[in-house]
Amino acid sequence: xxxSPQKFHKKNAKSLLxxxxxxxxxxxxxxxxxxxxxxxxxxxxxxxxxxxxxxRKRFGCRIKSEILDAAGDIEKEKGSLFxxxxxxxxxxxxxxxxxxxxxxxxxxxxxIAVICMDISCFSKRYLREQLMDLRxxxxxxxxxxxxxxxxxxxxxxxxxIYSKGSKARAPAHSSDETRARDVFMLLRLMRFLxxxxxxxxxxxxxxxxxxxxxxxxxxxxxxxxxxxILTLDEACNNIKTLKQRRRGRDDxx
Numbered sequence: 713x714x715x716s717p718q719k720f721h722k723k724n725a726k727s728l729l730x731x732x733x734x735x736x737x738x739x740x741x742x743x744x745x746x747x748x749x750x751x752x753x754x755x756x757x758x759x760x761x762x763x764x765x766x767x768r769k770r771f772g773c774r775i776k777s778e779i780l781d782a783a784g785d786i787e788k789e790k791g792s793l794f795x796x797x798x799x800x801x802x803x804x805x806x807x808x809x810x811x812x813x814x815x816x817x818x819x820x821x822x823x824i825a826v827i828c829m830d831i832s833c834f835s836k837r838y839l840r841e842q843l844m845d846l847r848x849x850x851x852x853x854x855x856x857x858x859x860x861x862x863x864x865x866x867x868x869x870x871x872x873i874y875s876k877g878s879k880a881r882a883p884a885h886s887s888d889e890t891r892a893r894d895v896f897m898l899l900r901l902m903r904f905l906x907x908x909x910x911x912x913x914x915x916x917x918x919x920x921x922x923x924x925x926x927x928x929x930x931x932x933x934x935x936x937x938x939x940x941i942l943t944l945d946e947a948c949n950n951i952k953t954l955k956q957r958r959r960g961r962d963d964x965x
Contacts, residue, residue, distance in 0.1 A: 726911040728937040729753075729954065732919030733811060733944045736801070737870040738863050741810035743948045744916070748818045750951045755910035756815055756826050757901065759917035763832035765808065767839055772807040779803040779846060786853050798859040801866070802852075805842065811916070827904065829897045829917065834889055873919050874943045894924040898932075905935040919943050 729751065733740055780803050787793050812826075819826045845851045860866035901915065917925075925932070925941050932939050940947075940954065947954065 726913070726937050727954075728905070728913045728915065728932065728939045729947060730915045730917065730922070730925050730939060730941045731944050731947045732874070732922040732942070733916050734870040734873050734919055735809040735811060736804075736866070737811075738867060739870070740944065741814050743944050744811040744814045745818075747914070747944070747947055747951070748814065751912060751914065751954060753910075753912045753914040754822070754824060755904075755908060755913045756819055756824065757829050757904065757913070757915040758812060758815060758826055759829050759897065759915075759921065760809075760812060761830035761832040761835040762828045764830065764835040764839060765812075765828060767836075768806055768808045775806040775843065776803040779852065782847075782849065782852055783856060786849055790853075794853075794856050795861060797862055798856050801859045802846070802856050805846075806839070815916070827900075829900055829915070831893055831896050834893060871945075874945050894921060897921065898925070898928055901932070902935065905932070905937055913937070916944075 731747065733744070780799060783794055783799050783803070815826055846855065860869055897917065905913075922941055922943065929939055929941060942950065
């Protein structure tokens, strides 16, 4: 017998917005704040692992100072300065993302939890590898030089990522690890939807994960949630439509 998700989709479905974000985007925090203010979700899921969050909160500021000190030593040795924006961009790598801090403040004000959606074992290895690389002076110097030269250049680069996430419809997994993370987030999301009574859910993940979620959207919709899968830019540009969708649900109830 063929499976038809529409057959199991109930009326008066609750709302799920999956928004694709670029975590290092200078505009992400402001747009996240705007989204939270307008949609007022009662549950938030975020693509970060418990290990990564603990690591960044505990060590982020210390590592940032270490990187900036090392960059200063390199500048003295070479007799030339790195652009300040590039140094700040690289030294912020291990900090908690500003968009997450916006979410955390919102969640604390509402008395709700933020659910971590990523896999700790992968982020643990990744963060350690990145830290080892940046403690190598030659690698650090090259990384800083290759960083975006200005905030405008970074925003432009993030725009290209958003555009790619907006257009892609099928997942193009770059590795088995990426595929495993996508599947893990889906299973965690489905388990949460099955158990929760929340009516307005926001999931923020990297824009590169959106094609995977689009490929399984029919499956997500079987959980009595009407989903919208957009980049953060698209979500902010369609706030009125998203709010109308919520009002329509309230009217039916």
